[in-house]
């Protein structure tokens with residue numbers, strides 16, 4: 001199959017390739033800003049700061065203005081910067097999406113006026129201090145307090161016990177001047193308790209002197225130390241002892257305190273305010289899902305370029321064959337390549353939806369972006385984390401040389417599964433959301449947006465599988481997107497329906513919490529199944545919309561492989577309920593192997609279309625010219 005490379009690259013490029021190229025060009029021209037393979041933690045942190053300063057002050061790329069106004073552009077910069085050094089991507093994310101984003105999204109005009117320029121030009125380096133030693137995922141369990149003092153018109157921020165020490169806070173150990181601190185807002189009251197807890201709010205707390213950079217009185221900061229990866233980011237732990245901040249430092253978009261100590265909010269309950277506050281922070285998740293695809297592109301590009309080059313064994317008296325010609329290598333790498341494409345389109349769509357949500361604040365879209373960002377972040381980052389190890393192994397011994405990148409990619413990316421919401425916790429939000437929609441459906445309500453498909457597939461599920469189609473095994477049928485989508489959706493509907501029944505049954509004896517835990521693995525499978533369905537639907541659309549015929553054909557191969565590989569991975573489920581008869585299961589398996597072989601034949605083109613220059617992939621074994629020579633030179637020959 002001949003693929004029109006220009007057309008395919010164009011289709012994949014997206015609107016913001018120019019700014020990504022500007023990032024690549026800048027770092028190409030500044031070799032002293034390249035992160036060396038071996039670097040000490042403290043040097044890495046300083047280098048990472050220099051990289052960020054260079055990007056903003058020298059290259060003139062100012063990401064902050066895009067955080068709210070043009071998020072797609074912001075995420076494109078984030079992806080490119082992450083390709084330079086993932087620590088840089090995360091440091092930039094801490095500065096602009098977390099610290100900056102909290103000021104813009106949780107604060108009001110007075111905060112924007114006061115802090116925007118300093119955050120933008122990096123004079124005001126800042127932190128996002130949510131996690132505590134004892135509480136990460138359970139944000140409502142945070143214990144830091146901010147007590148209002150009506151006499152001085154200030155809040156007094158305190159760490160009441162060791163468990164409440166803020167932990168893991170990016171930019172805190174060395175560079176941060178400010179922190180957005182999440183704390184329980186306490187107001188003095190006239191009842192027996194003497195205080196009222198208004199729930200978790202965000203406050204701007206200066207942590208270092210603007211001129212001397214000394215840590216301010218009442219604040220104690222320690223370094224969280226050397227980490228498994230991302231050592232260019234200075235994560236620190238903070239303790240507050242009666243630190244006074246002006247009342248104005250409360251980020252007061254969702255709740256405010258007046259001069260005389262009265263609390264006002266447009267939202268009626270602590271839970272609603274908490275949900276609104278956390279809801280404003282989904283941008284971080286969108287960014288991680290999107291950047292994780294960027295990492296997967298780099299890892300799969302290195303592994304596939306090398307697998308095309310590398311030759312081992314062959315038929316007797318004939319030249320050796322490329323290792324990508326082995327079925328086992330195709331099995332490791334081709335479904336991964338297909339998934340990378342699938343995730344590319346799904347996360348681009350998420351970014352578009354997020355940008356739209358930021359403009360319209362439409363309620364339906366807000367709900368959709370929340371569930372989708374949680375699901376995609378969890379699903380994609382888990383997949384990428386596993387894939388990097390597969391890539392390393394697929395490249396044999398040379399995959400283990402640090403210069404070929406898999407070690408740092410794996411170590412730096414690993415934590416994507418945990419921060420901005422632990423994946424297991426996020427998937428539960430997706431499952432909870434699906435159950436809510438399910439109940440709404442049975443109460444006669446409408447199912448819209450991403451969940452739309454459940455309307456039909458739930459009905460299909462509730463009637464028995466069709467014994468005739470269960471036997472259809474022709475390639476045309478198996479490659480029909482309708483069959484693939486129906487199969488994915490059938491599985492989700494089945495898991496959803498059975499989860500709802502099981503939860504109802506167990507909650508009678510175990511209560512809601514106990515029943516949820518009893519069904520937890522089932523619920524996680526449900527969430528993953530839903531996300532896979534959403535991803536497939538986006539991929540199918542992307543194939544259809546591709547204007548160039550040859551690119552469309554290559555994408556269709558990848559899409560079919562993505563779909564059938566997933567069905568094959570879960571074939572037990574389909575067989576158990578006779579959705580797929582034995583002959584069909586066998587045909588699916590054969591077709592997955594055949595499609596892997598077909599995708600192998602366009603693997604070079606599919607990888608090239610990611611358009612990652614050699615100075616971004618950087619692994620010598622994956623250079624597009626003279627890879628072996630560059631590799632030997634690397635070690636000194």
Ligand SMILES: Cc1cc2nc3c(=O)[nH]c(=O)nc-3n(C[C@H](O)[C@H](O)[C@H](O)COP(=O)(O)OP(=O)(O)OC[C@H]3O[C@@H](n4cnc5c(N)ncnc54)[C@H](O)[C@@H]3O)c2cc1C
Nearest residue numbers: 128129130131135136137168169170418419420421422424
């Ligand atoms: C490098 C790094 C940088 C970070 N940067 C920041 C930062 O700048 N600011 C900030 O505020 N925080 C930051 N964090 C903290 C990060 O957000 C938290 O680590 C994350 O939210 C997870 O919380 P936890 O570590 O307490 O994990 P836990 O919640 O304790 O999770 C531990 C395990 O328990 C499981 N678990 C927890 N709850 C459930 C449940 N309900 N059901 C099933 N399983 C469950 C999880 O799946 C996980 O496997 C950072 C962390 C790291 C490591």
